[in-house]
């Protein structure tokens with residue numbers, strides 16, 4: 001029996017604090033034959049990038065920009081989980097996860113469990129706050145799904161960054177993700193140090209729509225989120241039998257906040273890893289992309305007003321397929337070099353040497 005089949009034949013308990021599925025919209029680019037195709041509520045083969053200087057349209061070859069609604073996703077996944085006899089779901093709040101030499105103890109409000117392996121995705125910023133001199137930005141956002149009375153949107157095209165708005169000395173942009181000619185998710189997103197109040201997000205979205213001449217609409221749903229953007233090594237807190245996964249495991253791409261596909265990739269890598277090793281401490285490996293993220297984040301942390309300019313240079317000077325490969329941590333060294341040369345050389349070289357000497 002392979003190691004993975006051995007693990008999959010064990011009793012598996014999923015502990016989740018809430019029965020209600022959160023409303024999240026996941027977007028990511030992927031190849032035309034993406035394994036997620038059957039989950040998609042929308043896909044686009046054209047994308048747009050905008051700043052106050054340029055508006056760039058890109059036609060995607062052999063790939064699409066995709067949208068998954070979390071509620072659709074959970075419905076299918078939960079059905080699949082329910083069909084497995086050895087998997088059980090418990091709705092309860094985890095209070096503590098403690099590793100012991102041979103296993104892991106998990107205490108919930110109502111129960112206590114001992115497990116040989118634990119996969120933990122409970123959000124936890126405490127280790128970062130206590131131990132890090134690394135800089136953290138937040139990707140924070142609020143989105144409205146709106147239905148307009150008139151046909152307003154070109155639903156063949158997704159705007160993935162519209163920086164042509166007041167930056168207020170930070171990095172601020174809009175997503176426009178049209179699902180039809182009169183329905184779209186409009187999301188106000190910031191890469192900055194502090195969240196805004198609900199009122200501020202709402203006011204900015206409302207003003208943005210007004211500026212586009214959209215006034216006759218109703219909001220059908222909204223969603224909010226905060227994604228940590230940090231190079232902090234959460235895997236330091238993995239033990240032999242306990243692994244932190246997802247955003248809590250540091251699986252978010254620090255410089256963009258994109259996580260969905262990284263979780264997908266890391267999960268597959270973890271399965272392969274578990275065939276060979278049963279020690280989670282050995283799973284994470286730092287790659288050169290960690291250093292790129294680190295430099296980019298440091299620049300953006302200290303020069304937060306430069307975000308629009310930096311992304312403009314990235315999108316203006318490179319082919320879209322190469323940009324996506326780079327942001328997926330899958331580009332070649334030559335392409336990395338070309339892409340990094342699109343950024344201001346003095347600023348990035350200075351930050352590069354600072355980073356180098358800190359490590």
Ligand SMILES: Cc1cc2nc3c(=O)[nH]c(=O)nc-3n(C[C@H](O)[C@H](O)[C@H](O)COP(=O)(O)OP(=O)(O)OC[C@H]3O[C@@H](n4cnc5c(N)ncnc54)[C@H](O)[C@@H]3O)c2cc1C
Nearest residue numbers: 016017024025026027093094121224225246247258259260
């Ligand atoms: C609104 C939103 C939109 C996003 N959009 C994108 C996107 O477009 N593209 C992209 O790549 N990434 C996106 N992300 C980032 C990332 O993909 C998601 O946050 C993703 O859901 C992270 O998965 P996770 O498993 O790490 O954490 P989560 O999905 O947050 O899972 C953690 C789980 O732990 C449970 N939990 C928490 N505390 C306890 C406890 N004490 N006991 C028991 N259970 C507990 C929670 O209920 C939750 O179900 C988005 C994030 C948000 C918040």
